[in-house]
Amino acid sequence: MIDKNIKREIEKVVLVAVKTPELSDSLVEEYLDELAFLAETAGAIPMKRFVQNLTQPDHRTYVGSGKLSQIINYLKIHEIETIIFDDELTPSQLRNLEREVKCRVLDRTNLILDIFASRARTAHSKTQVELAQYQYLLPRLTRMWTHLERQRGGIGMRGPGEKEIETDRRIIRDKIAKLKEDLEKIDKQMHTQRQNRGKMVRVALVGYTNVGKSTLMNVISKSEVFAENKLFATLDTTVRKVVVNNLPFLLADTVGFIRKLPHHLVESFKSTLDEVREADLLLHVVDISHPGFEQQIEIVNQTLHEIDDVEKPVILVFNKIDAYSFIPKDEDDLTPLRRENLTLEDLKKTWMGKQQPTIFISAKNKVNFNEFKKMVYDNVKEIHVTRFPYNDFLFQDFSDQDWDGE
Numbered sequence: 001m002i003d004k005n006i007k008r009e010i011e012k013v014v015l016v017a018v019k020t021p022e023l024s025d026s027l028v029e030e031y032l033d034e035l036a037f038l039a040e041t042a043g044a045i046p047m048k049r050f051v052q053n054l055t056q057p058d059h060r061t062y063v064g065s066g067k068l069s070q071i072i073n074y075l076k077i078h079e080i081e082t083i084i085f086d087d088e089l090t091p092s093q094l095r096n097l098e099r100e101v102k103c104r105v106l107d108r109t110n111l112i113l114d115i116f117a118s119r120a121r122t123a124h125s126k127t128q129v130e131l132a133q134y135q136y137l138l139p140r141l142t143r144m145w146t147h148l149e150r151q152r153g154g155i156g157m158r159g160p161g162e163k164e165i166e167t168d169r170r171i172i173r174d175k176i177a178k179l180k181e182d183l184e185k186i187d188k189q190m191h192t193q194r195q196n197r198g199k200m201v202r203v204a205l206v207g208y209t210n211v212g213k214s215t216l217m218n219v220i221s222k223s224e225v226f227a228e229n230k231l232f233a234t235l236d237t238t239v240r241k242v243v244v245n246n247l248p249f250l251l252a253d254t255v256g257f258i259r260k261l262p263h264h265l266v267e268s269f270k271s272t273l274d275e276v277r278e279a280d281l282l283l284h285v286v287d288i289s290h291p292g293f294e295q296q297i298e299i300v301n302q303t304l305h306e307i308d309d310v311e312k313p314v315i316l317v318f319n320k321i322d323a324y325s326f327i328p329k330d331e332d333d334l335t336p337l338r339r340e341n342l343t344l345e346d347l348k349k350t351w352m353g354k355q356q357p358t359i360f361i362s363a364k365n366k367v368n369f370n371e372f373k374k375m376v377y378d379n380v381k382e383i384h385v386t387r388f389p390y391n392d393f394l395f396q397d398f399s400d401q402d403w404d405g406e
Contacts, residue, residue, distance in 0.1 A: 011044045014075060017086040018057045030292045034259065035086045035108065037210075042115050047080060061096050062089060072101055084111055088262070091140045109136060109262040116265065124186050131179040132264040138172050141165060190274070200241075201249040201383045203376070204279035206304065208296040209256025211287040212319040216363040217253040237275050244373065249380045252279065257303045259295075266307070273307045280383045282314045283376070288360070289323030313379055315357050317372070322362035 015035050019028045028051055036046040052067040061068055062085055071083065082104045089097070089107040097105045106114075113133050120126040205213040221240035238253045252275040266273070276282070284300060286293050297316075359375055361368045 011082055012047050012078070012080045013039050013044045013082040013084050014071065014080055015039065015046050015049045015084050015086065016063060016071065017049070017051050018063060019051055019053050020056060027292075031086055031259070035084065035111075038108075038111050038115065039084060042111060042118070044082065044084075046084075047078060048074060050074075057087065059090075060093065061100060062087070062093050068097075068100060075101060075103060082106065084108070088260070094140055108260060109264075112258070112262055112265070124190075127179055127182050127186065128265075131176065131183060132262065134172050134176050134179065135264040136262070138169065138176070141168050141172070187274075199387055201281070201380050201387070202252065202275075202279045203249055203281045203283060203380065204252045204254055204276050205283050205285055206254055206276055206300060207256060207285035208287065208290075208293075208300055209258050211256065211285045211290075211296070212363050213253055213256065213285050216283075216285060216317070216319065217251065219363050219366065219369075221251055239275070244377050244380075247377065247381055247384060249384070257300050259299050261303065266303075276304065276307060280312065281376075281379055282312060283317050284314050285317045285319050287320050288318040289320045313383070315359065315375060315379065318358065318360045319363050321360050322365045322367055 015032055017028055017032055017035070019025070023031075032049050032051070036049075039046050050063070050067060050071050052063045054064065058064055063071070074080070075083065080103070083097075083101060084106045086108050088109040089105070094105060094107070113129065113136060116125075116129045117133065120129045205217060207213055217238065217240070221242050237255070240251050242249055242251050254273070254275055282304070284297070286297055290296065357375060357379070359368070359372045361372045
């Protein structure tokens with residue numbers, strides 16, 4: 001009998017990145033911070049980081065032979081069996097690295113897929129993740145003989161003269177085809193569900209992963225969407241009906257975006273992203289306390305453009321302003337304002353406050369929430385009146401009251 005009190009030993013890992021000329025030292029560190037957060041989300045402990053300056057990653061082993069020798073020595077001395085690279089490795093790079101380091105080699109894509117697999121809860125998201133995993137695995141089969149669900153060898157398991165690796169490829173192609181069929185059926189069902197919602201105004205929460213979308217969803221709709229300080233805490237899209245001053249609308253919480261989001265995942269999560277495509281209004285949530293939030297904004301905007309070319313209203317919601325200390329400056333202090341010195345009024349005067357429309361809030365502590373509610377209400381009302389021009393009598397003047405969620 002297995003003792004449930006015995007804790008599984010936490011896996012130790014090493015992180016590796018290449019710094020190309022167009023990347024600054026601070027940006028590489030930021031990328032590695034995110035990779036470390038991904039590793040921690042997957043249940044590992046990053047022990048050391050290795051960075052090499054190269055014009056471009058080595059086509060054979062990603063890093064040069066000298067740096068690779070340093071990494072191998074560190075792995076042996078500290079008895080670490082897993083190494084994670086901050087890029088998607090080619091099949092040949094993966095194969096060569098495993099031959100050299102003789103331990104488990106993961107790339108950024110594989111790590112994200114592993115996190116998605118652990119976070120998937122519904123049959124829909126599980127099917128989406130499984131499809132992405134098989135699409136990632138197929139070109140990399142030369143480094144392993146998986147045999148998947150069949151036993152090694154056996155009568156009738158292979159065609160005449162067919163090699164094991166060719167059989168594995170055929171099995172995975174069949175599985176990919178089956179998963180695509182399953183997803184197509186689910187997509188049709190979800191499309192029917194969206195049509196059954198009628199012409200009610202749809203609002204979607206979008207943004208980088210771990211910026212507080214689920215927390216904001218819980219506050220607005222009074223629901224219990226899973227929220228955690230980890231990447232990709234929520235995979236399945238949650239849709240709730242919200243009513244403000246007799247004005248109903250649908251609010252959707254979507255999966256978070258991330259730098260170098262694996263293209264297999266983007267394709268597999270097509271139906272999930274349909275909530276974004278079909279939304280009338282987007283609430284782009286930004287973690288203003290993150291040092292690289294400007295780049296996160298660019299990544300989200302780029303991803304939105306890839307999945308939906310149609311221009312639609314967007315409210316830029318700068319969240320987590322409670323993470324600022326708001327330390328007041330002395331009148332005689334001539335040092336420049338720093339981030340921790342900015343008040344809410346100071347933030348409104350920055351370039352961020354000049355974006356239209358923009359709001360600064362704390363979803364966790366409900367800071368500046370009345371102004372946020374009014375902004376969302378006004379935008380939803382404008383769309384609603386355009387769609388239903390004879391229903392103006394339903395609306396009342398906005399007052400400082402809580403969201404009414406159903």
